[in-house]
Amino acid sequence: MTASFSLPPEAAEPRLDVARRTLERLRGVPALAARYAAHVNVHTLERLAALPPLAKDDLNTALAHLEPAAEHSATWLFQSGGSTGAPKVGYAPTGFYMAGVHAHWQPLDRTDVFANAWGAGRMWGAHYLAAGLADLSGCRIIALGSVTREEYGDWLAFLADRGVTAIGGTPSVLRLWFAHARATGVRLPSLRKVLWLGEAWQPQLEEDLAVMAPQARRWGMFGSTETWVVGTNTPDCPADTFHPLPHQLVHVDADGLLDFTTLDPEMLNPVLRYRTGDAGELTACPCGRPGPAMRVLGRRDSVVQVRGLGLDVDELITRAEREPGVARAQVVLTEQRGRATGVDVLLLADGPGAAPDAERLRKELLAATFTLSTAFQHDPESFRVRPVDALVSNGRTGKTAALVVREES
Known part of the structure; x- marks a missing residue:
């Protein structure tokens, strides 16, 4: 098991006192205490690997309770x-x-x-x-x-x-x-x-x-x-x-x-x-x-459910970005009460003069992708491919996610 760590035991284990202190901090969070009740010490990499992993919601819960503060700075x-x-x-x-x-x-x-x-x-x-x-x-x-x-x-x-x-x-x-x-x-x-x-x-x-x-x-x-x-x-x-x-x-x-x-x-x-x-x-x-x-x-979250079928978003984007004139692509999944009502593939042109053939690509993707052809068999118009001037991005960070999920009112 230790071979799956980036540090060998002789380098990592003398520093696991930091992990032990972190474990005590987490055990002090009421919402997480039961999760770590059976784990009282971390003195080897094997013990560390046996701990339950933290997900983002767990960490947000811990931080809301702990409210960390630096000792010597802001x-x-x-x-x-x-x-x-x-x-x-x-x-x-x-x-x-x-x-x-x-x-x-x-x-x-x-x-x-x-x-x-x-x-x-x-x-x-x-x-x-x-x-x-x-x-x-x-x-x-x-x-x-x-x-x-x-x-x-x-x-x-x-x-x-x-x-x-x-x-x-x-x-x-x-x-x-x-x-x-x-x-x-x-x-x-x-x-x-x-x-x-x-x-x-x-x-x-x-x-x-x-x-x-x-x-x-x-x-x-x-x-x-x-x-x-x-x-x-x-x-x-x-x-x-x-x-x-x-x-x-x-x-x-x-x-x-x-x-x-x-x-x-x-x-x-x-x-x-x-x-x-x-x-x-x-x-x-x-x-x-x-x-x-x-x-x-x-x-690992690139596969999403579309009307009960798995759609590989990364695979769809890779195919779209091979299209001449396409710089980047993005998938927008629209849902209503948890059910997919439509899938859009947005195409960002590769330069001012580029003009991707969106309708041809739409037909090719619909025919070649089992999930799309099956999920939209009775309403193929709900799968769209369209050029855009800009992809959907996070206004704070400028990041552009491969998948955007929108809830339809």
Whole structure:
């Protein structure tokens, strides 16, 4: 069982006192006490793996009861999610634990000019987290925050004029920046580094970067508002593979889901076998760094029920994004009292002149996808494919979920 942890017993077990303290905190939450009643100690990785995993609702319950506070600085309260499910809460001290990240991962240095394009404000932590990392690097920082589509042209010209060497944001937002630059002929010859966090890397970004910033390479972080940064990668690592930080203990359960236990004694959130919903595996990274790396295989919630049948959202989107002229696709499921009344596949065109053949694609998807052809056998018009100017995104974070569920009144 211990082979499924990112740290071997000799490295992890001396630090499990943090996990034991976290367990006591959770046992003190009335709504969770019964769950952990039979678990009185965690002194080995086997004991840790036997603990019930925490889901986001459990952690929200614990945080509402505990109300964590930092001992030596201010306490920041953040939330994430809300696009497809209930928001998740997280706490962090000033600095956002980024000193520990910077000690092991340094994509920025003093010579960089860094544009921080993660959305600022509205209780999302990524902008401030990236600012903390950039501050530790000593580089020059342009705090862009949220930028509207109408402003891309002026800001891109400004970034090019300032010789920006690095930019960071969610892949959804970066895709909009780079697609606009490519479509309008803007080039960022000084750009060498692209930092990302919040979503999986999008292969289309590689195509855009090859044209508008051919020297740029990606540097990724994996984590969440509850765990903060779990692992990082470099241009030498596959985009889905991350090296866990020493204070983050990653475990792969028998069902293939990842869970995370934080061994940082300063961590405010009680992160003990916390599940984000991502599947994964421990593997050797081709970059050659020693120790197991974490390969993230994606979320397990991509299959949704449509009139009693399972629809693989990721598979549907992959097919739609192979269509000429399509930059990105998104599935919108409309329900009424829990029953699907319609499915829409939204297509974001790849540039101003692109015009995907939506009706042809609709017919192909309807004929080739068993769930769609069966579920909408008697009302095929309830399955639609349509081009849009913008996909449905989270107004706070700029994230664009693959699936959006809407309740019809």
